[in-house]
Amino acid sequence: MGILSTVKRRVATRLLARSTRKGIDLRKLRFLPDSTTMPLKRDVLDPLPEMAQVRAEAPVKRIAEMFGKGIWLVSGYDEARALLANGAALSNDLGQFVSQEGRDDSEQIGGLGMTDPPAHTALRRYLTPEFTMRRLARLEPVIERIVDARLDAMAEQGPDVDLVDQFAFPIPFEVICELLDLPVDDRARFHSLGAARFDLSQGGVGVFGAAAHTREFLIGSVAKQRLDPGDGLIGALLRDHGDELDDVTLGGLADGVFLGGYETSASMLALGTYLLAQHPEAMALMAGDDAAAVDRVVEELLRHLTVVQLAFVRFARDDMEIAGAQIKAGDVLGISLLGANRDPAFTPDPDRFDPHRPTTRHLAFGHGIHRCVGAELARMELRIALRGLARRFPDLAITADPAELDFRKLSAVYGVDALPVRLFDDQPATLPAR
Numbered sequence: 001m002g003i004l005s006t007v008k009r010r011v012a013t014r015l016l017a018r019s020t021r022k023g024i025d026l027r028k029l030r031f032l033p034d035s036t037t038m039p040l041k042r043d044v045l046d047p048l049p050e051m052a053q054v055r056a057e058a059p060v061k062r063i064a065e066m067f068g069k070g071i072w073l074v075s076g077y078d079e080a081r082a083l084l085a086n087g088a089a090l091s092n093d094l095g096q097f098v099s100q101e102g103r104d105d106s107e108q109i110g111g112l113g114m115t116d117p118p119a120h121t122a123l124r125r126y127l128t129p130e131f132t133m134r135r136l137a138r139l140e141p142v143i144e145r146i147v148d149a150r151l152d153a154m155a156e157q158g159p160d161v162d163l164v165d166q167f168a169f170p171i172p173f174e175v176i177c178e179l180l181d182l183p184v185d186d187r188a189r190f191h192s193l194g195a196a197r198f199d200l201s202q203g204g205v206g207v208f209g210a211a212a213h214t215r216e217f218l219i220g221s222v223a224k225q226r227l228d229p230g231d232g233l234i235g236a237l238l239r240d241h242g243d244e245l246d247d248v249t250l251g252g253l254a255d256g257v258f259l260g261g262y263e264t265s266a267s268m269l270a271l272g273t274y275l276l277a278q279h280p281e282a283m284a285l286m287a288g289d290d291a292a293a294v295d296r297v298v299e300e301l302l303r304h305l306t307v308v309q310l311a312f313v314r315f316a317r318d319d320m321e322i323a324g325a326q327i328k329a330g331d332v333l334g335i336s337l338l339g340a341n342r343d344p345a346f347t348p349d350p351d352r353f354d355p356h357r358p359t360t361r362h363l364a365f366g367h368g369i370h371r372c373v374g375a376e377l378a379r380m381e382l383r384i385a386l387r388g389l390a391r392r393f394p395d396l397a398i399t400a401d402p403a404e405l406d407f408r409k410l411s412a413v414y415g416v417d418a419l420p421v422r423l424f425d426d427q428p429a430t431l432p433a434r
């Protein structure tokens with residue numbers, strides 16, 4: 001970890017120093033101003049009470065100024081949805097503020113999430129065929145196999161295990177390695193790199209450093225597979241579009257899928273288990289045979305937890321007005337997906353986890369042109385993994401107080417880094433996982 005931190009710091013410092021040449025000093029982002037951190041903080045799983053106060057005052061509110069630009073927090077559902085739908089009015093391109101001069105490949109800022117049309121449209125078109133229901137159906141037995149193996153290993157190791165280490169992290173990580181045909185070794189390294197990618201406690205430093213490191217690995221994997229294409233998504237893209245896509249572009253695409261694919265789903269599995277363990281009725285629904293009820297619980301977990309609590313930062317292209325807010329060209333918008341999904345104008349009693357809540361049009365996967373490309377894969381993983389867990393360990397209990405748990409403090413993806421659980425009191429249940 002020592003060498004890794006040094007490399008990360010070195011790359012990040014170089015990258016951030018370069019941003020000053022474009023007039024914006026991202027180094028100031030080492031510490032986010034207090035007024036901007038509220039949307040990243042929670043009271044265990046709930047937004048802080050300030051979120052509701054701010055939303056009631058103004059669903060689109062100017063909360064700070066940095067580098068001479070207004071910083072706006074969007075916490076209302078209708079406003080968040082409308083802004084996300086209006087791809088033409090906003091830019092995701094953070095790269096425009098960072099000089100490209102002297103850049104090496106792994107330091108390039110990009111990937112789908114930080115790219116605007118027309119490049120975004122072209123890149124996304126490469127990925128969407130790989131995520132159709134037909135393609136995903138082929139992954140289903142793979143996910144089932146991975147989940148069953150984890151459940152067996154836990155039954156053997158239990159009754160006391162760390163659910164993050166034994167279940168929540170390894171399942172999506174192994175799935176995404178299968179999808180991309182990457183070696184599964186080095187899991188621990190990617191666990192810490194993944195968490196660092198979304199951790200804003202040091203502003204840009206950790207995020208950019210960890211990004212450079214992972215991209216280097218993926219660009220290398222693409223170069224290797226170009227010589228000998230694997231069976232996964234990278235190999236398929238190389239076979240079908242190898243002439244159009246260079247290693248860096250494809251490495252960037254793979255990076256979005258890789259990171260999006262394990263960090264977010266791992267948080268959902270950990271926090272989802274935490275919630276289910278406290279709601280026996282929901283746990284029983286997950287273990288039951290009613291597929292529609294299972295779907296409803298999964299959707300309510302997605303809405304209630306909204307692990308991607310803040311969308312990628314957006315910049316206003318032109319002056320605009322929304323909900324009475326006068327936004328200027330270049331202003332920064334923080335769209336709180338958590339704030340939106342917990343807006344009482346969107347769904348009644350929004351802070352209650354209600355496994356019977358009729359399915360909502362929640363924003364846990366975003367909306368508009370950047371909506372999560374892996375949403376259906378994520379849903380499939382959650383259904384299979386949480387259902388298997390509920391069937392195999394229906395009496396699962398959390399063995400730590402919330403105060404003892406290490407919930408992430410300032411991360412765009414909320415989560416917990418360890419979750420001690422007791423899987424069973426005596427013997428594991430004999431119900432089959434499915």
Ligand code: HEM
Binds near residue numbers: 124313365366
């Ligand atoms: C429960 C798990 C997941 C959640 C909650 C989630 C959430 C999100 C959200 C909110 C966005 C949009 C961000 C924005 O508009 O600013 C997004 C984008 C994205 N997600 Fe996911 N995601 C999950 C799983 C996955 C998986 C499994 C994959 C890939 C296998 C994936 C790949 C991506 C990619 C590539 C984007 C960027 C899309 C674009 O910019 O066009 N995600 N995700």
